[in-house]
Amino acid sequence: MQSALYERTYWANSIRAFYPAQRYLLPCSQVIGPEKLGNDKNTRKGARKARQWRSRSCNSRRNGVRAMPCSSSGTTSGGGGGGVGGDENGSLRCLKLNEATFLASLMPKKEIGADRFIESHPEYDGRGVLIAIFDSGVDPAAAGLQVTSDGKPKILDVIDCTGSGDVDTSKVVKADADGCILGASGASLVVNPSWENPSGEWHVGYKLVYDLFTDSLASRVKRERKKKWDENNQEEIAKAMKQLDEFNQKHINPEDINLKKVREDLQSRIDLLRKQADSYDDKGPVIDAVVWHDGKLWRAALDTQSLEEEPDCGKLANFIPLANYRMERKFGVFSKLDACTFVLNVYDEGNVLSIVTDCSPHGTHVAGIATAFHLKEPLLNGVAPGAQLISCKIGDSRLGSMETGTGLTRALIAAVEHKCDLINMSYGEPTLLPDYGRFVDLVNEVVNKHRLIFVSSAGNSGPALSTVGAPGGTTSSIIGVGAYVSPAMAAGAHCVVEPPSEGLEYTWSSRGPTADGDLGVCVSAPGGAVAPVPTWTLQKRMLMNGTSMASPSACGGIALLISALKAQGIPVSPYSVRKALENTSVPVGESLADKLSTGQGLMQVDKAHEYMQQCRSIPCVCYEIKINQCGKATPTLRGIYLREAIACQQPTEWTVQVEPRFHEGASNLEELVPFEECIELHSSEKAVVRTPEYLLLTHNGRSFNIVVDPTKLSHGLHYFEVCGIDCKAPWRGAVFRIPITITKPMSVNNRPPIVSFPKLSFLPGHIERRYIEVPYGASWVEANMLTSGFDTTRRFFVDTVQV
Structure with a gap:
């Protein structure tokens, strides 16, 4: 078996209260017995990353493994207000929420200094800034996404980059004398005589409406339609049974063959109605689409009669x-039943109609965090209420909202075209090779040539190291964002009984370093x-958490x-901008190693602005x-990045190449030739580095070297x-950093190979990391935990990662 390191991570949570104040003591032992070891010849030697989870519910004495301050699953969290005895980033020690601070905690801005910045500069609330949201799609009807703080349209374009809503409208028909056309579904459609169509040509196509809905929306619509269908079917059954009863009363023992056939027909009708209820299968309504050119623009209309109960609707x-x-x-909006908003875009000279709907509430929620504007509820505004946005749907509805390379490429093109x-x-997944691939090349071009700032989520696979996802946590030209929770957020958005005294990184927020050593x-x-969330969810707002929410907050x-x-x-x-954010962030945590979780710390908008003002003459x-x-x-x-035991047995020497990179198009004589910096190199620990x-x-x-x-x-x-450090301008902070991560494992020399970690003490959110050199011949491990000091049920998590 290939030698590898196992990282053990423990953290705790209370079922009764989110952050219990009492400290609990856990005598914890992990046992690897000789009878538990085996040589698994079928083990894959080349596995790049294998995650093993073990979760148990823990009562007062025994149990194993799992808990965290907040879940990163579908429902959300937010925060950010102030409170009595608060500091600048929401680390409130004597937290008391009133109505104002409670509302502010639902949309956190205080933590990153956004509220202070807007209070000092109300005209710099995002005005003049255009953001592209690469996500599951944004609902233009959602609360707070109609106009900016200065009255401009909030959403400038809505694009389906995946093609999941495309309708083939290449078939061309002409209307008859009565203004009727034959739709692609076979239905006869009447066009409005007021519609201008100089050519007289109508492009037709059709789409199954469930192909445009999310699974949850389709399920709701199916339930409502099934309920209505059942009511109608029961009425028909009741009518049929009444007819049969009347027939039986009138003809008690019919001898006539015709009367018998009538009776059999009535009974068969009842049986058929009951049988069709058991075999009911709703394939969904069909929407007919019509596209034409009115002499100025391509226009489109939909026939949605099959979604409506009233025949004229x-x-x-x-x-x-x-x-x-x-x-x-x-x-x-398709109908009152679904309340689903859609946008139409016509392409290819009328031969393709794109019906744009979102494939989950995720994208609208992300857009709301970044830019929502509520005139009557300013505390619920997004971070930059004056900014505008375009929605680039990269989540393919046909693939369960997963992104595709084609969709991402189209989204990048749209972002560049809209300037x-x-x-x-706020998308991503694990990758085999960090900072590599066609999409990474395109992102580098967008950032280096077109000067777009790309912000992305780091991932929700923590707390183990090397869990950052792609592209946010693995791509050098992207600003990867981790997820932070403040006491105000815990108290307000998460409804925690006893919030922590200081802010911390969510335990599920992914950690660095990457496989190639980057932070x-x-x-x-x-x-x-x-x-905000889409209207089809039948609510204005929703609570969600994840680095998906941290990214638009930073954006x-x-x-x-x-x-x-x-x-x-x-x-x-x-x-x-990236350098300003990194060098003005507030550190989170007590040790330098916390940077693997939080990056350079909690970003501060106002401090970064001051930094940028000083740097206006510094080369980009x-x-x-x-x-x-x-x-x-x-x-x-x-x-x-030193992980293996053999790498820690002797000093190693490394060659570091530092290459300044300017934007494409930089002047040779005015920028490249004059560039010269005297750099002072600082090691955080000279005895080691x-x-x-x-x-x-x-x-x-x-x-x-x-x-x-x-x-x-x-x-x-x-x-x-x-x-x-720039010797001439040390106030700039670090102009570059070289991260060095060492996970030195402990060796297991005794036989049988048993490792014990006695008397570990935990608070909710606390993480203990242990690194063990895998004993020779071992292919699996068994961990046992013994707990004490609990008066209620507790949960603990063990998170193991092999790289």
């Missing part, structure tokens, strides 16, 4: 024709909110920053780090940094 002639959303910004300032993508998480932002904060920079004439660059440049181990033919890395003192850096880059000596480190997690 939903007729094609009664439909108000729609043009492409970006032209007139109008939308429709967006920001992209938010993974850039910054953190509030990871929950009560935000909205960056929109405030861009709004100010544009108004003040300060150049906006993804490089300088990023620093690409390439690392190779001396004397070994290893892939180029972005950081140093030895570096040169200074480095003269020019446009062509420079290399230097560093030595990492883990031999004297104790077992466990260790994190160090080498920071490059």
Whole structure:
């Protein structure tokens, strides 16, 4: 079996209260007995990542493994208000919520300094900033997503980049003398005589409506239709039974063969009605679509009679024709039953009609966190209420809302064509190779050439290390965001009885480093909110949490920053904005290793703005780090990551190449040639990481060597940094960082191989990490836990990761 490290992570939660104040003591032992070990010859030697979860419900004495402050599943969380005795980022020690602070905690802005910034600069609330939302689709009818704070349209375009709502309308028909056309479904349709159609050509197509609905919406509509159908069917059964009873009363013992046939026919009718109730299968209503050119624009109309109960409702002639959303910004609703909003876009000279609906509430919720504006409820505004947005649906309804490469590529093209300032993508999944692939290449082009700032979620697979997802946590040109929870959020949005005294990273928020040593998480932002959701959910707002919520919170904060920079004439660059966020963030946690969870910390909009004002004359440049181990033919890395026991047995030397990168189109004579920086190199722990003192850096880059000596480190997690500081402007902070992560495992030399960790003490949200060198020949492990000191049921989690 290939040698690997197992990371054990424990954290606790209370069933009775979210954050119980009492500290509990857990004598915990993990036993690997000789009879439990085996040589599994079928074990895959090349498995890149195998996750093993074990969860048990824990009563007063025994049990195993699992708990966390908040779940990252479908319902949300949010927060951000202030309270008595509060500090600037929501770490409230004597928390008391009134109505105002409770509402503010539902849409957290205080934690990242957004409320302070808007209070000081109300005109820089996102105005002049356009954000592309790469997600499941945004409902233009959702609460707070109609206009900006200065009265402009909130949503400028709604696009289905997946093609899941496309209708083939290549068939062309002409109307008869009565104004009727034959629809693609075979239905006869009457067009409205007031519709202008100089050519007289009507493009027709059809779509099953359930193909446009989410699973939950389709289930609700099916239930309602089934209920109505059952009522009608029961009425028909009652009528048939009444007719049979009347016949039997009139003809008690009919001898005539014709009367017998009538009686059999009545009975068969009842049997058939009852039988069809058992075989009921609702394939869904059919929507006929008609597309034409009115001499100026392509327009489309839908016939939705099959969705309506009233015979005169939903007729094609009664439909108000729609043009492409970006032209007139109008939308429709299929019916009162579904309350589902849709947008129509016509492509390919009328041969394709795109019916755009969302494939989950996720995208609307994300858009609301970033930009929602409520005139009468300002505390529920999004982070940047003045910003505008375009919706790029990348979640394919046919694939359960999963994104595709084609959809992502189309979304990037749309963002560039609309000249967006920001992209938010709260999507992602694990990847085999970090910072690699066609989509990564396209993102690099969008960021480096077109200067769009790309923000994305880091993932919800924590708390184990190396769980950041792609693209947010693994791509250098993307700002990956982790999820933070403040006491105000815990008390207000999560309804916790006893909130924590200080803010912390959600335990499920993914952690770095990446497989090639990069930090993974850039910054953190509030990871929950009560935000708008689509109208078909039959509610205005919903509680959700996840790094999917942290990303738009950060994106909205960056929109405030861009709004100010544009108004003040300060150049906006993804490089300088990222550096401002990283060097002004508030650290979360007590140790340097917490950066693997939180990135550089909790972002602060107002501090980043001050930083950017000072940096207006600094060249817009990023620093690409390439690392190779001396004397070994290893892939180029972005950081140093020592996991195996053999890597910690002796010092290693590494070559670091630092290459300044300018945006495409930078002037050779005005920007590249004059660039020169005197860099002072700082090691966070010189006894472990030895570096040169200074480095003269020019446009062509420079290399230097560093030595990492883990031999004297104790077992466990260790994190160090080498920071490059501009000697002429040390106030800039680190212009580049080299992350060094060491997980030094403990060896198991005794036989049988037993490892014990006695008397571990836990609070909810607390994480203990243990690293064990896998004994020779072992292919699996058994963990036992013994607990004490509980008066109610508790849950504990063990999270193990093999890389």
